[in-house]
Amino acid sequence: MDKTVNQKAWFLVLPVLVLVAFSAVIPLMTVVNYSFQDTFGQNVFFWAGFEWFEQVLASERIRDALGRQILFSAIILAIEVPLGILVALCMPRKGIWVSVCLVLMALPLLIPWNVVGTIWQVFARVDIGLLGRTLSELGIDYNYTQDALDAWITIIVMDVWHWTSLVALLAYAGLVSIPSAYYQAAKIDQASRWKVFRYIELPKMQGVLLIAILLRFMDSFMIYTEPFVLTGGGPGNATTFLSIDLVKTAIGQFDLGPAAAFSLIYFLVILLISWVFYTVMVNLDKKEGV
């Protein structure tokens, strides 16, 4: 059968192409452009080749930030995923408390990120903050502006407070979609609570947990606003994560070339780790199925 040639279809995809071009392709290409050039102002650029990439990869400072970033994401995932599942398991499945719980859980997610940072910055202050003051009154030597460990703990607790709800809500959605026959069968098979979790709830939650882990990894790996507001990357460089470092390079020092190269590498790292996560978890699923 002959197909009639009709180019009108291009008009239908045009809006999407334009949108994607302005939202993603053009900004990204601008960054790529910067990453290969050097400038001394006046909008005059010189070709720099891979120099910025080499510089970024060799930089001790950026490597340290990457190490801190990986540690931070690992801790966040290790705490928020199990805690989120636990919270979801404890949530009621029916009755009026369901909506109450859901609203309470959603509240932290609705607060703007810089406000979260500000809330905790005030909350943890030793002189006037409820938490900081209480801790020091109890005789605990706590000061997040001076002690690196205290700063880390504060940022982690803040992130857990802010984002565990997301994991919990996703896990809860997975839980409530399990047909009641599974629980009834488990009762009849005399399965213990642990076995119900291990053999029914966990496998049924696998899909949503994959999404939760990916989201939490990406977000925690890109975290900027809250630690910037809370500690500003300090004390010293103790909480300077990749994005904070990047902003210092780009806006603080106005090194556009290195900052652009840094951005691209940062982007590729996130893409790579997310891809590995996804592939590993999907393959895990397949392997069990053979």
Add this chain to the structure above:
Amino acid sequence: MARIHLSNLAHSYSGTPRSEADYALKRLDLVWDDGSAYALLGPSGCGKTTLLNIISGLIIPSEGQILFGEEDVTQLPTAARNIAQVFQFPVVYDTMTVRENLAFPLVNRGADRDYVRRRVEQIADMIGMADVLDRAARRLTADAKQKISLGRGMVREDVNAILFDEPLTVIDPHMKWELRTQLKALHREFGHTMIYVTHDQTEALTFADKVVVMYDGQVVQTGTPAELFERPAHTFVGYFIGSPGMNVIPARVEGTSAHVEGVEIPLDASYPALSGKVEIGVRPEFLTLSKDGPGLPVRVRRIEDVGRHRIVRLEFFGREINVVVPEGRPVSQEMNRVVFDPARVGVYVEDRLVEGRMLQGRAA
């Protein structure tokens, strides 16, 4: 194993039932004999599953008691009742192999490892899954998954009863027949009490020694398939069992005859004066058609040939009744008279069968 006695049982899903209509299960008293195969038959929403879940302990009834033998188990949790149950949709543990699935109820009860292995292999043989024992359960078809569910229900030897909640709904028709035959064979072999919930009369009648028919939260009749066919105790049983169902015709009954639209139909028993909604019921198999013969005037609307016999749809005083004409008997559009077999006509008041006093020289 034990006899199961549901004593004065009733259940309502609302906490404070005010009227009869609030009860999903109206007051009943039922005894399930040890080792029998029962079918619980009824339309969707009649309370079958509620009754089943009460026996297995997934629901605690709002009134009455459940006795296993002499022991009152009303408040006992499911695990303590030692019941197996197979659900409408296959329940398999996705991350386990077929073998682990079948072994699960035994392992949870701390059975000896050698015994578990032997028993699982025995069950796998019976459900025809011996060659896929080490496959992951999640990749199997719905049929195979349901077979695993059936196998898991069967794996424990000491259960008080095995309950099946419409277990063949998701199974292909040809597999249905095979699995039902297997269930029947398993019942003969192990002698467990089996209660099989279904809304399919063929399934019920082929599986069970005794059929319990439910309608609107009540048990309307318990009996062998033959009893249900020959002497329906409720118009619903007459209508629900048989294809097509029993003809039910409003009538006035007086002594030994019924009157429909002024025409007399002889009965084989004598009835006292009846009040309320009075109807006569007669199965299509017990009507005889003829042309210009004796009997009541009818008009043939349609003749359906279903192979073994023909179903004739008749117009009888403005309402439709059905006649089954066996193979070999002539039937034509011109036939205009029908005769009711008096021995097979039942009289129903408010849908329930009324026994008349037999006329001398006649047997039921």
